[in-house]
Amino acid sequence: MANNSSTDRVREAAARAGLVIDIVEMPASTRTAEEAAAACGCQVAEIVKSLVFLGETSDDVILLLVSGVNRVDEAAVAARIGENLVRPNGRTVRERTGFAIGGVAPLGYIAETRVYIDEDLIRFAGIWAAAGSPNSVFATTPSDLVKATGAAVLRMTG
Incomplete structure (x- = not known):
């Protein structure tokens, strides 16, 4: 694994959060x-999609x-928000x-992060997320991802 430390960080963060995941290395890009x-x-x-922003006033x-x-x-x-x-x-x-x-995962950050999850993801039985490198992913459920990340459910579209 090229980004071994990043995928290891995702695996360790998931384990700490009680989230059982199997990180899959895909032969093609999943960017x-x-x-x-x-x-x-x-x-x-x-x-x-794990999209990173900064708060304009808080810098969070x-x-x-x-x-x-x-x-x-x-x-x-x-x-x-x-x-x-x-x-x-x-x-x-x-x-x-x-x-x-291209490899931003929903957990395993090196700093405190405020997390919000799209209400449209909640309707699925299973979802796939990046696992720290451009071709690594893991499957989970929306409810397990919410529990593991502490995400607040939010409407992302207009």
Whole structure:
């Protein structure tokens, strides 16, 4: 595994949270929701996009776990969480989370992170998320992911 430390961090964070996962290394890239769905054999909507933002005033790391088919309405989300969102560059994402863009996982961050999960993911029996590298993923259920991350359920679209 090229990003062994990142996938190990995801595995360890899942274990600490009581989340049983099997990290799968795919032969092809799973960097985008479409690539991940093709590799996992599921709908794009069942892919968890882990999008990193910073709070404009708090400078907190804010993680949005979004259905693969949805585009985040940043203004609507900002209104719902009470703070504007700032898009960090790739270097800042890596420095603040420990993950490179394309392998950002829903857990295993190197710093305190505020986590919100897309209400549209909750309807699925199973979902797939990145596991710390551009071709590693794991399957879980929305309820288990909410428990493991402490995520608040939020509408991500307008």
